[in-house]
Amino acid sequence: MEISPDAWVLAEWQGWRLTATVGFTWLVMAFLVIVSRAITARLSEGETVSRWQVMLEVIVTAIRDQIDEVGADDPDRYLPFIGTLFLFIATANLLAVVPGYEPPTGSLSTTAALAICVLIAVPIFSITRRGLGGYLKTYIHPTPLMLPFNLIGELSRTLALAVRLYGNVMSGTVIVGILISVAPFFFPILMQLLGLLTGLIQAYIFAILAMVYIASASRSRPKPDNQPDTDNPNTAGD
């Protein structure tokens, strides 16, 4: 029984193997881009708006509101990164209802890649916002003694992100596979439905956690002269 789509080779050419992970990733990318392009090509700015445009607007607005709630003061800065995380993971998971499709998020390589992207994005957003010194200071906060723990926290939460998504998606696939061998009728369908819900929730969790990490690293600290903090302080860390 295949556990990872990495092992499923779709094509091979001169020593290069196209694994199912990459192949289905491209499929998801193509799906997202084509749908977006098809809808945004006929954008309306008047009173009458097509229902597809309304759908896209609702999705984009909802993601931006979520980013705003987490506490970023400029949602449009993070929207492409966080929004793409959510849309990619959600689409990859939801397409699991299509027979023959293997979600690329069920591969640890994909989830690790996404987690590494988050790992890199956190310092990038933080440095562009606070400068290099400001970013590095977060590691010795509140005291330099905390430096090793901060470093460990940074790495461990990246690992947790990757494994959490991988485990949830892979387990769904595995459970369906096991159930088919045990109870081949009806029950796998229910589990598949549950898998859809789980996939959507995982996409939300991954995107929100990424945003929380970025926001906590990017948030400027209160100044010594007690100037009011312009950032939203009610955001919880990890």
Add this chain to the structure above:
Amino acid sequence: MQIDWLTVAAQIVNFLVLVWLLQRFLYRPISAAMRRREARIEDRLAQARTTRQEAAEEAERLGKERAALAEEKAGILDKARADAAELHQELEAELRAEMEDKRKTWQRHLEEERDEFTRRLQRHAGQRLIDIAERVLADFAGTDLSERIATTFVSRLESLDEDARARLVEATRQADSAVIATGRPLDPTTRGKITRALHEALASDIPVAYREDEDVLLGVRLTIGDQTVEWSAARHLRRLETALDEILDSEGRGPRAAGTAQNSAATARPPRPERSAT
């Protein structure tokens, strides 16, 4: 559970490409469209506010105009009423003047009618008087009235004072003929008697023409040039006329007393002057 690092690298690239693609095809157009729509809605709202304010101002302006028009209308109506009242007074005055004129005209006609009546009455009365007198003379004197008149005229001529006779003689020299006017035609005998008496009295053989004149009524009027000698009933009739006038005036002040001082003044005619040489 294994990680293929090549796949990881490929997925990182894939993800970054997807971020770029979605930024280009999804987030940016959607955000821009929403921003533009919001701006447009904001524009519309601002426009609507402006329009409403303009409408309010326009309504206020129209209200003021309407009030001004109402005021103007009231003013015009007042003026029209005043003009109408003035016109009414003028017309009333005109009507009164016209009525007064008519009344005066009517009064004048009345007076003329009365005068005419008086004249006719005079004439009738004179005629009747002459008739009566003639009949009385004819009955009692046994002679014709014309002859009597002639006789009287002849005796009058004879008894003319010197001054009058001289004026008549003077007139015969200038005039071609003498004219005898009587109310009734005279018979040839009487005419001859008068002609003879005239020739004797004036010592002249001036031709004498006989003429009838209604106004003479009874008697004789001699006209030579611009000299006139008259012995007739006209004088008595004029006295009678004066008496009749007085009677009519006293009656006119009775029931037809609409007449005023002016009325009575008009009727109080001066007596006609007597053109008598005697």
